[in-house]
Amino acid sequence: MARQKEYKEEEVIKKAMRLFWRNGYGNTSMQQLEKEMGINKFSIYSSFGNKHGVFLESLKCYKAKVNTMFEKFKNNSNGVEDIKQFFYDSVDLCEEEGNEKGCLLTNTYNEFSESNDALVNEQMTSFMGNLKNLFIEKLRMDPSKDQETINKQANYLVLAKHGLVAATRVNTPKEIEDYIEMTFKNI
Amino acid sequence: MARQKEYKEEEVIKKAMRLFWRNGYGNTSMQQLEKEMGINKFSIYSSFGNKHGVFLESLKCYKAKVNTMFEKFKNNSNGVEDIKQFFYDSVDLCEEEGNEKGCLLTNTYNEFSESNDALVNEQMTSFMGNLKNLFIEKLRMDPSKDQETINKQANYLVLAKHGLVAATRVNTPKEIEDYIEMTFKNI
DNA sequence: TAAATAGCTAAACAATCGTTTAGCTATGAT
DNA sequence: ATCATAGCTAAACGATTGTTTAGCTATTTA
Numbered sequence: 001m002a003r004q005k006e007y008k009e010e011e012v013i014k015k016a017m018r019l020f021w022r023n024g025y026g027n028t029s030m031q032q033l034e035k036e037m038g039i040n041k042f043s044i045y046s047s048f049g050n051k052h053g054v055f056l057e058s059l060k061c062y063k064a065k066v067n068t069m070f071e072k073f074k075n076n077s078n079g080v081e082d083i084k085q086f087f088y089d090s091v092d093l094c095e096e097e098g099n100e101k102g103c104l105l106t107n108t109y110n111e112f113s114e115s116n117d118a119l120v121n122e123q124m125t126s127f128m129g130n131l132k133n134l135f136i137e138k139l140r141m142d143p144s145k146d147q148e149t150i151n152k153q154a155n156y157l158v159l160a161k162h163g164l165v166a167a168t169r170v171n172t173p174k175e176i177e178d179y180i181e182m183t184f185k186n187i
Numbered sequence: 188m189a190r191q192k193e194y195k196e197e198e199v200i201k202k203a204m205r206l207f208w209r210n211g212y213g214n215t216s217m218q219q220l221e222k223e224m225g226i227n228k229f230s231i232y233s234s235f236g237n238k239h240g241v242f243l244e245s246l247k248c249y250k251a252k253v254n255t256m257f258e259k260f261k262n263n264s265n266g267v268e269d270i271k272q273f274f275y276d277s278v279d280l281c282e283e284e285g286n287e288k289g290c291l292l293t294n295t296y297n298e299f300s301e302s303n304d305a306l307v308n309e310q311m312t313s314f315m316g317n318l319k320n321l322f323i324e325k326l327r328m329d330p331s332k333d334q335e336t337i338n339k340q341a342n343y344l345v346l347a348k349h350g351l352v353a354a355t356r357v358n359t360p361k362e363i364e365d366y367i368e369m370t371f372k373n374i
Numbered sequence: 375t376a377a378a379t380a381g382c383t384a385a386a387c388a389a390t391c392g393t394t395t396a397g398c399t400a401t402g403a404t
Numbered sequence: 405a406t407c408a409t410a411g412c413t414a415a416a417c418g419a420t421t422g423t424t425t426a427g428c429t430a431t432t433t434a
Contacts, residue, residue: 003381003431022301027213030422040382041423051422100300106353107297110289113356114209128357155362156369163350166293169300170315175342182343186373190400190411217392227412228393238392 009047012037017058018097021104024111025055052119059123062104065093066127073134079141080187083157087164087180094168103165132158153187196234199224204245205284208291211298212242239306246310249291252280253314260321266328267374270344274351274367281355290352319345340374 019028019036030051034041048054069089076082094103101107105127112120135154139145145153160183167176206223207215217238221228235241256276263269281290288294292314299307322341326332332340347370354363 003379003429005381024213024298026211027298029420031420040384042382042384042425045423046381102297110294110297110356111211111214113288152365152369155358156366159350159354159358159362159366160347161350162353163346163348166349166353167346169297171342171346175346178339179343179346182339190402190409192411216390218390227414229395229412229414232393233411 005043007037007039007043012039012044012047013054013057013061016054017061017104018099020055020058021062021099021101021107024107026111056119056123059104059108059120063123063127066105069093070134077141079138080184083135083138083187084180084184087161087183090161090164091168091176091180094165100169102169106162106165131161157183157187192230194224194226194230199226199231199234200241200244200248203241204248204291205286207242207245208249208286208288208294211294213298243306243310246291246295246307250310250314253292256280257321264328266325267371270322270325270374271367271371274348274370277348277351278355278363278367281352287356289356293349293352318348344370344374 015037016033019032023032030041030044033044033051033054037044044054048057069086072089073082073086076085090103094101105124108120109124109128112124132154135157136150139150139153164176164179167179171179202224203220206219210219217228217231220231220238220241224231231241235244256273259276260269260273263272265272277290281288292311295307296311296315299311319341322344323337326337326340351363351366354366358366
């Protein structure tokens with residue numbers, strides 16, 4: 001043993017995540033990462049391998065936040081009301097710390113959708129796409145809904161969620177609340 | 188006078204637009220532009236000044252498409268039904284030529300939202316934000332709606348439109364149709 | 375206290391970025 | 405036919421990209 005690190009990886013990766021969240025992957029440089037993470041390039045490379053590695057670790061960090069929300073969502077048992085709460089929680093997560101950059105996962109999906117980045121794709125598909133199934137589960141708790149209605153409403157809610165994420169960037173809290181209430185008015 | 192150009196600027200800029208649409212600005216290189224536009228770097232610079240100029244001209248080209256749709260929307264006079272048709276037209280525009288990259292203006296807004304690019308910001312604000320007013324105008328055609336209802340519904344429709352644009356990237360035509368019908372069920 | 379070693383600093387790396395330029399080609403005008 | 409000129413080709417520009425490395429610093433261990 002010799003010197004010990006002057007930083008904690010869990011802390012600097014949070015800072016990296018916020019930078020990627022604001023700028024996206026392609027528009028974030030190693031110079032910016034150095035400044036934002038508060039450590040030298042050498043330290044970044046020794047801890048995370050390369051820029052790509054920093055990004056993947058940032059995604060994991062973000063997904064941990066999302067996972068907490070998902071767990072809460074799954075563990076509740078109030079049907080549609082849970083979905084509505086999930087919408088409100090999503091807004092809180094997208095807006096934390098004054099951030100107004102929507103959802104990092106959605107942004108990443110958009111930025112990498114044309115590329116064939118295996119690692120990023122893997123990280124993405126593990127989260128995108130199962131949202132609809134979660135909604136379907138919750139909607140099934142209402143015995144008065146038939147299967148066709150459930151499918152249509154689930155699909156509707158997935159796309160409504162997209163609108164919501166986009167909304168967190170430019171709309172006021174009141175407008176967002178109005179949107180959510182309106183969305184669930186006839187569900 | 189001497190030689191005449193071997194390309195038409197209106198044609199090569201369309202090709203540039205499609206590339207920017209697919210990749211975004213930052214992730215598009217001059218090399219890619221050369222290949223996609225089918226002309227040399229020199230020709231690109233002599234026609235459009237620089238990469239930034241190519242992008243601004245591409246935005247104008249895209250906005251021309253959108254403008255056509257907006258004009259149709261404004262000139263009709265069937266209230267809410269016009270808005271619904273506008274949603275369907277939006278999907279057609281976002282998906283033309285097998286493209287699945289959402290709306291170029293929305294994407295550009297997202298990519299440049301953290302930067303302070305005066306020219307791009309100008310091009311953006313001239314289109315974003317007035318959508319709500321257009322919706323309000325149409326909703327006013329229904330005398331049974333009071334002002335508060337109109338405001339809420341207009342806000343809801345703006346965000347629903349965001350969901351729709353995101354939807355064109357990953358959802359089937361049937362799912363998108365379901366979403367639109369559901370959105371207008373209680374408007 | 376001294377040797378060993380892991381972390382840090384800062385300079386340099388090759389590759390690619392957007393951009394410019396020198397020289398060649400082709401065409402309109404005299 | 406020839407001169408002038410605008411367009412094209414392709415090489416090179418400096419700056420910045422992500423990445424590596426040599427040399428110094430500080431701390432643990434014996």
